[in-house]
Amino acid sequence: MKRNVKWSQAIVVTTMLLILVAVNWAIWAKERHLGEGEVVYLELAPVDPRSLMQGDYMALNFELANQIQSALFQGAVLQDEPQQASNGYVVVRLDEQRIAHFQRLDDGRALSNEERRLRYRLRHGQVRFATDAFFFQEGHAERYEPARYGQFRVNGKGEPLLVAMHGDELNKLGEMAR
Structure with a gap:
């Protein structure tokens, strides 16, 4: 025993x-x-204004996600196949400010010096990068209202992690003015 x-x-x-x-x-x-991880900025796209600020988080949608969704839909229509939940990669071009711009869905071709692969997930018909929400301290919503870009850190596998929100001129939001 x-x-x-x-x-x-x-x-x-x-x-x-x-x-x-x-x-x-x-x-x-x-x-x-x-x-x-390498710093990459993704431009925010409009979301339903009723869900933009919900308590202590901001609902996120990225312009790049809309472009991927459009490319996936066009490919599905051409192949006459329904969209399935899947993961994939998109090829983006980084400008001088490190803002990512849609180039194409990844097809295995070699990348130029300005291009990067970013991993995305397709869930319930929506393209997602790491998360669909940005959480912040309760009562600080007004600090994030001018958000125009999400700053990500991207590893060598193309996996993005959301780090911060930034305004029009890539100024970091949420920090107290000193």
């Missing part, structure tokens, strides 16, 4: 250690992505 209890305790401790290692590895990977 005591042997079974010891084995059970050993299994519980080992499982907990494995979970802690996995969680810490995931945190380390995200921190590395945020610290070393």
Whole structure:
């Protein structure tokens, strides 16, 4: 009986250690992505004004997502196939300010120096980059109302992480004026 209890305790401790290692590895990977990822700005597209600011978050839609959705729809119509939930890559061109501009859906061709691949997800007919919402501290909505760009950090696999919101002239929003 005591042997079974010891084995059970050993299994519980080992499982907990494995979970802690996995969680810490995931945190380390995200921190590395945020610290070393390439900065890319995506232009915001209009969203339903009733859902723009809902409490402590902002609903997001990006112009690039609309362009991808249009290209996917045209491809589906040409192939006479319904859109499926999927993941994919889009090729964008970065301008001098690092703002991403739609070039084409990724077809495997080599990229020029100004081009990058960005990963997107298609869910419920909507194209998403990392998230569809930006969360902020309660009571700070007015700081984010002038948002025009989302700043992302993109890793070598093309996976974007939303970092901050920026205004017309790429000024970072949300920070207190000093």
